[in-house]
Amino acid sequence: MAPPSWPPCLLLLLLCLAGGGILQPGAQPDSKGFISIDCGYPGETSYVDDTNGLSYSPDAGFTDAGTNRNISGEYVRPLLSRRAHNLRSFPDGRRNCYTLRSLVSGLKYLIRANFVYGNYDGLNRPPASFDLHIGVNFWTTVNLSSWSDPVGSLAWVEAVVVVPDEFVQVCLVNTGGGTPFISGLDLRALKRKLYPQATVEQGLVAIGRFNAAPTNKSYIARYPDDPHDRIWYPWYDATIWAELSTTHTVTNADYGLFEAPPVVMQTAITPRNGSRSIVFYWDAEPTPNDPSPGYIIVMHFAELQLDAVRNFYVNLNGKPWYSDAYTPDYLRSNAVYDIVPNRQRHYNLTIDAATNSTLPPILNAVELFSVIPTTIVGTDSQDASAAMEIKAKYQVHKNWMGDPCLPKTMAWDRLTCSHAIASRPRITSLNMSSSGLTGNISTSFADLKALQYLDLSNNNLTGSIPDALSELPSLTVIDFSGNQLHGSIPPGLLKRIQDGTLDLRHGNNSELCTGSNSCQLSAKRKNKVAIYVAVPILVILVIVSAAILVFFLLRRRNQQQGSMNNMTTVKPQNEEVMSTSYGGGDIDSLRIVENRRFTYKELEMITNGFKRVLGQGGFGRVYDGFLEDGTQVAVKLRSHASNQGVKEFLAEAQILTRIHHKNLVSMIGYCKDGKYMALVYEYMAEGTLREHIAGNDRNGACLPWKQRLRIALESAQGLEYLHKGCNPPLIHRDVKATNILLNARLEAKIADFGLSRAFDHDTDPVYTNAVFGTPGYMDPEYQATMHPTTKSDVYSFGVVLLELVTGNTAILSDPEPTNIIHWSQQRLARGNIEGVVDVRMHNGYDVNGVWKVAEIALKCTSQGSAQRPTMSDVVAQLQECIKLEEGRAHGFDAGVSNNTAFEMEHGVPTVATGPAAR
Incomplete structure (x- = not known):
């Protein structure tokens, strides 16, 4: 959010931004977790900046592309930071990247890039635009044409992201708008709790970070005043706001979620002339990359007047944004903030004094972010690291920049x-x-564990062949011909050649001993080699055989004991409990090793008093919450009026402690505190599949067919695991679209195991004295026999498939109640696929693929269970459907990330239509 106007002296001062950490080229983060890079700096060592005592490192150790350039002398002004005097330009290649290493996988980092064109190329024509990526995910478009002084001004862009690997790449992508360049690049390690809205699925892009009414109107707060080196700009307007300040220290009370620095919280704005409201407004800025941008707002409050009576409400577009009247604590900083992004066209935010408040509202600081998806995950971390090591060793250039495999349109050549x-x-x-390779064969090739084909022929490689290559399980062809290798073929590779699993090509290596040239081994040496190879293999075979025998004996014993002790089958209410291994219904005896036990008071704290309801079911309500480390969770609290009792609670808790699969919702912890019972799950940001099929998700958008297919496959894989991967197997018994949840990546996970049952085909068939499930999804054979099987889940899943194809609910109500199965059968029997498929997909699908899914669904919903496929069969057939769809869309790289373009003019946010204050 920007104020209506900015003092000229402030705009001038913003040119002197600087920061860094004492590094050598390619070094790891310093003791503060900082990496600061002066892009295009020709020196070989770091230098200290006088303004804050930090230092910049040359960028030569972070990228091997581009050209060092200096800005034109006329733009080297007294207040311009030293880092802005030079830059690195990238005239060649579509994508050029900086690689920052020695990071902590899964940690949050602030990443900031700086730009000053300064007419470095003498053309006086800055590039119109180019893109920035963080890893393989789109970050923002740098649009220089929006700057008031596109030639001489300094700008920066900033994001907060979770880094999935021990390195991150920041890439400049040439989109045809001119030559990309960069002046500086910063990375700051953040605490895990900070900015809980930044997750593995979503990053935050800074629109503005503002310090309300600092006493020094030209003061820009950053390191060391902010230990995280965030940049807080002065924000004031004397015509509409009065100013408050204190010299006392303001402590932080926001549980470490934002940690606004004390110097920022010591000042605040309040309405002038008796007004009892602070008002801001701005318009969303859709872009081709993000037609419906999402915004996160964080407002910081601390009372600065002793014995003040100040209460106020925060409203967004006329509706309560924070439900209760807010009372800021004296000299204690706290925040009011969004949990999920707002996606609206216009934003009118008001802070209004409550009727019982004797003082008008205040505001100390504001942060505004747009959101970007970070759901695309790059190449396997070990593969990517190995590829980069190989590139560095052999000085390969080509287009070997950024992620090796993604995006597909920028994948590395060869x-x-x-x-x-x-x-x-x-x-x-x-x-x-x-390729002109020289030196020995890099051992990094052996780290490419999925490698099937390796061709190093016709180079100048020397040295011996590493035996580690024999450990690559999928490798079938190696071509070393036409090099200068020497020594013998290693025993591991010899064995692979002899058993026919490897084709090794090694011609034109005159000094390589292979047994068929002038270096042929003597018969005696051959025998020795045979002994050296055979004896260890024989010993290994004996050891492995003994281990297998012991394993099976122990497994059989454990299975026998497990049928009595390790697996508890809990029947829902009105059914007999078959085991008492959890102490006659006491959750304390459950073997919950990895899960945490919460008290009811802790649940109150992490849910902020059970304030935000995510959903409601037969067990009770599900609330939104945040753990101490900022992890977002869903808390399922049993209602005292719930029909589902202790047995279902214990059944679900016990099952979730022993099943672990990427397509099943995970349990983080539980609560059994007196009369209170709750389960704490991983947070599924996108809610239920039913909401998305109906178009009731936050964007109101229709799920595309490719996404529906992927959700179907992932759900099927979760059920296949219950049926095949669990011992004993499990029947879910309540498969439906509302029990399939989606995370922020729209990845599907099966949820709600309160009705699940264990079974054994041979010794423990499941019989019930009551039928449980949801109308429209229930297996008619189960209803008739009270004997649920895995095929009961298959039937229910078939109904879900029909919902995905048609967009309808399990039971249609117009013109009269009709089962979706009968409705679909009638139309498909006439060959009318168009009359069945969800019209909102607008033919965006392969017709053959849709037909195949519809046929799978009808097979799943056959009246007799014997005619239904297994979940393993369903998984295999859905994978074929996805291949059909990919064939239709061949050449289209789906899943491109979206973002709102963001530029900074003199470091000041420029939002074309606002935000404005009044």
Whole structure:
């Protein structure tokens, strides 16, 4: 949010921004967790900036592309920071990247890039625009044309993201708008609690961070006043706001979620002339990349007047944004903030004094962010690191910049990747033939564990062949021909050659001993080699055989004991409990090893007094919450009026302690505190599949067919695990679209295991004295026999598939109640696929693929369970459907991230239509 106007002296001062950490090229973060890079700096060592005592490192250790350039002398002004005097330009290649290493996987980082064009190329024509990516996810578009002085001004862009690997790459992408360049790049490690809205699925892009009414109107707060080196700009307007300040220290009371620095919280604005409201407004800025941008607002409050009676409400577009009247604590900083992004066209935010307040409202600081999806995960971390090591060793240039496999349109030349649906890309083929390689064969090739084909032929490689290559399980072809290798073929590779699992090509290596040239081994040496190979293999076979025998004996014993002790089958109410291994209904005896036990008071704290309801079911309400480390969770609290009792609670708790699969919702902890019972789950940001099919998600958008297919496959994989991967197997018994939840990546997970039952085909068939489930999804054979099987889940899943195809509910109500199965059968029997498919998808699908899914669904919903497929069969058939859809969309790279373009003019946010204050 920007004020209506900015003093000229402030605009001038913003040119002197600087920061850094004492580094050498390629070094790891310093003791503060900082990496600061002076892009294009020609020196070899760091230098200290006088303004804050921090230092900048040359960028040569972070990128091997681009050209160092200096800005024109006329733009080297007294207040311009030293870092802005030079830059790195990237005239060649579509994507050029900086690689920042030695990070902590899963930690949050603030990443900031700085730009000063300064007519460095003498053309006096800055690039119109270029894109920035963090890893393989789109970050923002740098649009220089929006700057008031696009030639001489300094601007920065900033994001807060969770880094999935031990390195992160910041990439400049040439989109045809001119040559990309960069002046500076900063990385700041953040505490895990900070900015809970930044998750593995979502990053925050700073629109503005404002310090209300600082006493020094030209003061820009950053390191060391802010230990995280965030930049807080002065924000004031004497015509509409009065100012408050204190010299006392303001402590932080926001549980470490934002940690606004004390110097920022010591001042505040309040309405002037008796007004009892502070008002801001701004308009959303849709872009082609993000037609419906989402915004996160964080407002910081601390009372600065002793014995003040100040209460106020915060409203957004006329509706309560914070439900209760807010009373700021004296000299204690706290925040009111969004949990999920707002997506509206216009924003009118008011802070209004409550009727019982004797003083008008105040505001100490504001942060405004747009959100970007970070759901695309790059190449397998080990593969990517190995590829970068190989690139560095052999000084490969080509287009080897950024992630090796993604985006597909920018994948590295002469490298092939596999792109499985539910896993990260893997490097499967590497062709470096005739590439001028010198030196020995890098051991990093052995880290490419999915490699199938390796061609290093016709280079100048020397040294011996590393035996570690024999450990690559998928490798089928290696071509070393036309090099200068020496020594013998290692035993591991010899064995692979002899058993026919490897084709090793090694011609034209005159000093390589292979047994068929002048270096042929003597018969005696051959025998020794045979002994050296055979004896260890024989010993290994004996050891493995003994281990297998012991394993099976122990497993059989454990299974026998497990049928009595390890697996408890809990029947829902009105059914007999078959085991008492949890102490006759006491959750304390559950073997919850990895899960945390919460008290009811702790649940109150993490849910902020059970304030925000995510949903409601037969068990009770589900509330939104945040753990101490900022992890967002869902808290399912049993209602005292619930029909579902202790048995269902114990059944779900026990099941969730022993099942672990990427497509099943995970339990984080539980509460059994007197009369209070609750389960704490991982947070599923996008709610239920039913909401998305109906178009009731936050964007109101229709799920595309490709996304529906992926959700269907992931749900099927979760059920397949229950049926095949659990011992004993489990029947879910309540599969439906509202029990399939989606995370922020729209990845599907099966939820709600309160009715689940364990069974054994041979010894423990499941019989019940009551039927449980949801109308429209229930297996008619189960209803008739009271004997649920895995095929009961298959039937219910078939109904979900029909919902995905048609967009309808399980039971249609117009013109009269009709089962979706009968409704679909009638139309498909006439060959009328168009009359069945959800019209909102606008033909965006492969017709054959839709037909196939509809047929799978009808097979799943056959009246007799014997005619239904298993979940394993369903998974295999859905994978074929996805191949059909990918074939239709061949060449289209789906899943491109969206973002709102963001530029800074003199470091000041420029939002074309606001925000404004009044």
